[in-house]
Amino acid sequence: MEELRVHGLSFAVESLLTAGVQTVQSTPLISMVVRTMLVRLTKESPKQAKHFERTLRVGAMEVFRLHWKPVDISSTSGRHSALTLIGVNKAGLLGSFFSAKVATAEDIALCLSMLSEEIHFDRLCAMHALLLYADDRLCKRPNLPALMQFKARLHLVDPLTDLYLWGPAPHSQALVQDIFDTIEGWMAVQAHKREQIRIFSEICRKPPLKAVGPRMRVG
Numbered sequence: 001m002e003e004l005r006v007h008g009l010s011f012a013v014e015s016l017l018t019a020g021v022q023t024v025q026s027t028p029l030i031s032m033v034v035r036t037m038l039v040r041l042t043k044e045s046p047k048q049a050k051h052f053e054r055t056l057r058v059g060a061m062e063v064f065r066l067h068w069k070p071v072d073i074s075s076t077s078g079r080h081s082a083l084t085l086i087g088v089n090k091a092g093l094l095g096s097f098f099s100a101k102v103a104t105a106e107d108i109a110l111c112l113s114m115l116s117e118e119i120h121f122d123r124l125c126a127m128h129a130l131l132l133y134a135d136d137r138l139c140k141r142p143n144l145p146a147l148m149q150f151k152a153r154l155h156l157v158d159p160l161t162d163l164y165l166w167g168p169a170p171h172s173q174a175l176v177q178d179i180f181d182t183i184e185g186w187m188a189v190q191a192h193k194r195e196q197i198r199i200f201s202e203i204c205r206k207p208p209l210k211a212v213g214p215r216m217r218v219g
Contacts, residue, residue, distance in 0.1 A: 016030055024092065027092040028133065031093070034056065057104075057107070067086070068087060068115060091115070092132065094108065095131060095132060099133060105138055109150070124172055136187075
């Protein structure tokens with residue numbers, strides 16, 4: 001907050017985005033810092049809080065796009081190169097921002113679509129990181145079609161080997177399966193939440209016992 005007041009919005013956003021992609025551990029930490037800042041800012045100035053949130057979201061999307069959009073230069077040859085790790089962290093930060101309600105489901109769908117333009121291990125790692133830090137709201141009914149389209153792309157199988165195109169080797173196959181398991185888990189959570197809402201709605205619709213006449217209570 002002090003940094004925001006002293007250096008201004010642009011500097012604060014740039015600092016947060018830079019810090020958020022340095023290590024895997026920094027991603028959820030920066031997301032927590034952002035949520036705390038937004039809570040405090042909202043109390044002081046809701047308009048400024050919205051502006052900060054929008055600027056951070058747009059900045060995160062632009063950082064992601066600049067890294068992953070150029071298909072011909074973004075993929076790396078080594079599994080653990082510095083470029084791969086930074087790119088994966090950028091994806092994880094977007095997922096974390098979604099959990100923090102800064103990024104939207106539309107943002108996540110766009111990122112997943114961008115990543116799936118080329119089959120490569122570093123892009124699979126980025127997809128996995130993004131979804132690892134996201135949450136089950138991606139499986140809400142309005143958001144589910146886009147996620148299912150992504151899952152279908154990831155589910156493509158090589159007819160010669162009968163292996164996933166995205167998972168021809170054990171390490172990549174494990175990531176693909178973990179993504180599928182994550183989505184299935186989210187769908188189960190959302191189904192449970194919908195059932196809880198349905199039960200609660202039915203309870204609310206029932207008239208209280210004292211409002212029911214004696215004859216209606218019989219039997």
